[in-house]
Amino acid sequence: MTETPVLICGGGLVGLSTAVLLAGRGVRPLVVERHPGTSLLPKGRGLNVRSMEIYGAAGLAGALAAAPQSVLTRCTEVIRARDLCAPVESRSARQAPGNLAGLSPAKPLMVDQNVVEPVLRERARQLGAQLEFGTELLGLDQDASGVTARLLDRDSGRERELRARYLVAADGHRSPVREALGIGVDRIGRSRQFVNIPFRADLSGLLAGHRTALAYLGRPVPDTMLTRLDNEETWVLMVPFDGATAAEEVFTRERCAHSVRAALGADVDVELLSLNPGEPTLVQSWELSSWVARRYRAGRVLLAGDAAHVMAPAGGLGGNTGVQDAHNVAWKLSLVVRGLAGDALLDSYELERRPVALVTRDYCAQRQESRTSGDGDRSMAVDPLSMSLGYHQFSAAVRAPGTSGAITPASELWGAPGTRVAHAVLRGRDGEISTLDLCAGGFCLLAAADGEKWVRAARAAAEERGLPLSAGRLDKEWEDIGGVAAATLRLSGEQALLLRPDGYVCWRSEEGDDPGRALPEVLDTVLAREGLVTASHNERSASDVR
Structure with missing residues (x-):
């Protein structure tokens, strides 16, 4: 086998x-x-x-x-109307992500x-x-x-x-x-069945120059949605239906064409498309839940x-x-x-991911309700960036108490256990890197300038366990440009923190900790190593597991 x-x-x-x-x-x-x-x-x-x-x-x-x-890069407008020719009841634009230079090395x-x-x-x-x-x-x-x-x-x-x-x-x-x-x-809320009707049409005249990405429409039935597919002239109409009968039986070619024209509010030339080239099926159903x-x-x-x-x-x-x-x-x-x-x-x-999903589920459901009701995103208590970067993850793989799924504003991240490490720019042997890059290869022990004892202890513990781990000090192995990292991460004197391979802080040193005892205990607990046989780096092959 x-x-x-x-x-x-x-x-x-x-x-x-x-x-x-x-x-x-x-x-x-x-x-x-x-x-x-x-x-x-x-x-x-x-x-x-x-x-x-x-x-x-x-x-x-x-x-x-x-x-x-995506074609949506150039199209940012979200509207609400009875149909595409009717007066617009509300109009909003997708917000630009803003300047993330101080918060992340990446861009969406x-x-x-x-x-x-x-x-x-x-x-x-x-x-x-x-x-x-x-x-x-x-x-x-x-x-x-x-x-x-x-x-x-x-x-x-x-x-x-x-x-x-x-x-x-x-x-x-x-x-x-x-x-x-x-x-x-x-589940929360009610689930609704939708059918996707893809089509090609030139809607530039109906849009009157607006770069519409998404329209919430009242026709052919309330809560219909219209969005672009992959270019300026391909679209998909998402129509609610009861789901009691298979979508392909209910939405014949004639009904699909009628539904599209009702949503557009005009008798324009429409070419119905297949979602799966080579297959005759015109529509695909899905559940909004x-x-x-x-x-x-x-x-x-x-x-x-x-x-x-x-x-x-x-x-x-x-x-x-x-x-x-x-x-x-x-x-x-x-x-x-x-x-x-x-x-x-x-x-x-x-323990870490399910609470995050629960919070995200509730956030997206509220945002969907706000949009379909015409309120836009004005009522949201948490900003999208914090939902992306600020969620907490706690379990036995984090050596600190806390609640998974809690949200810290992205601008307030500083390196607390259970949170993604704050971004700061360092200079290493190969040029500038982010603090997030430190753990690309595994765990990382990051210490303040006087934390040499932590670096030595981390390397010894990693060697004994065959564990991928890098270790270094600010302004020693990694230059802290302008002292930003030390200030942002609140590292001074002999303090140190441990990053997991996913960039989450799993431990911070406390005054009086003995590096030779504290770090092995932290690593063994985080990694649930009880019962594992300790092996040297040479005994544990670094070759791929196939």
């Missing part, structure tokens, strides 16, 4: 992100995806600043910046998901991940040591079994894996992305939250698979 350290079910945004992040840390996973290729639709329209920090550390910033940008990108996924696929392939598109997971069984998966090659019809130590289910909101495991979801899975882990299976949570589209946080899931689970899985951390470290994934 074929074996793999990690099987990833789902080759979309989150599954491919998980593959890239695992392979980049020396664990080569197998990705199976039932569809023959990546998404043909721009399901997500942008990558927020936190996602770009993650992708930047994975070596993807250049490729994504060079990729074709307006790039569509169907453009992002091929970039991720190629990067995963370069790093050695095995990718099998057109392969469906038929079922799974698990025991104390791993998962046995039954796979189907959809072209040949051949079935086979595969053994994996862990399975990451990134198989979408209908997740067969989640359903098979009997994991329920916690808000829920979070009640569990993120069941034995050797972990849920990520839409398999774990579904957000309302307002705010664009659904896919980005999934990317952050991938980031969190990948560094933990890589250390567990390589024998550097205990299996219990994976319990921290749910």
Whole structure:
């Protein structure tokens, strides 16, 4: 039977992100995806600043910046009206991200998901991940040591079994894996079925020069939405329907054309398009809902992305939250698979990520309600940037008390345990870097100028455990330009802090701590190493796990 350290079910945004992040840390996973290729639709329209920090550390910033940008980059207006020819009841514009230079080394990108996924696929392939598109997971069984998966090659019809130590289910909101495991979801609000009707039409005359990205319309039925697809003349109309009958049976070609013209309020030339070239189906249904899975882990299976949570589209946080899931689970899985951390470290994934998803779910639902009611985003208590950068993550993998899902304003981040480390610019041997870059290769012990004893203790503890860890002092190994990092991170004298591989602060030293005792205890607790046999760096091979 074929074996793999990690099987990833789902080759979309989150599954491919998980593959890239695992392979980049020396664990080569197998990705199976039932569809023959990546998404043909721009399901997500942008990558927020936190996602770009993650992708930047994975070596993807250049490729994504060079990729074709979304048509929404040039179109920022959101309107509400009965139809596109009727008087506009409300008009607002998507806010620019502003100057992030003091808050992050990255910049958000307006790039569509169907453009992002091929970039991720190629990067995963370069790093050695095995990718099998057109392969469906038929079922799974698990025991104390791993998962046995039954796979189907959809072209040949051949079935086979595969053994994996862990399975990451990134198989979408209908997740067969989640359903098979009997994991329920916690919903808020009511769910509504929508049908997507893609079409091509020149609407420049109806828009009268306005760069409309999204319209909330009252026709053909209330709460209809209209947005652009991938260029100036391709659109998708999203129409609510009861869902009792299959969308393709209800929305015939005639009804689709009638619905589009009713929404436009004019008899214009419309060409109906197929969402899947080569297939006759004109429409695709989806559910606007808000829920979070009640569990993120069941034995050797972990849920990520839409398999774990579904957000309302307002705010664009659904896919980005999934990317952050991938980031969190990948560094933990890589250390567990390589024998550097205990299996219990994976319990921290749910404890950290599920509360963040609950807060994000509620935020997006409120934002969706505000938009559809015509209030725009004026009533939101938390700004989008803080939702992206300021969420707290607490578990046994953070040596401090706190509440996962709490939000700190992005401008007030300073390096408290359980939060993303504040961005500051340092100068290293190869030029300027961000404090976030310090942990790209693993853990990082960052000390103030007089904290040499912490640096020595960190290196000794890492060597004993075979753990990827860098260590250095401000204004010694890393030049603190203008003293900004020390001031921002509140590091002085002999103080030190420990960064996890995801850029989160997991510990800060206290006066009187003994480095030789404190750091080994911190690392062993964070990594759930109780019961693991300590091995030297030479005994633990740094080669890839395949």
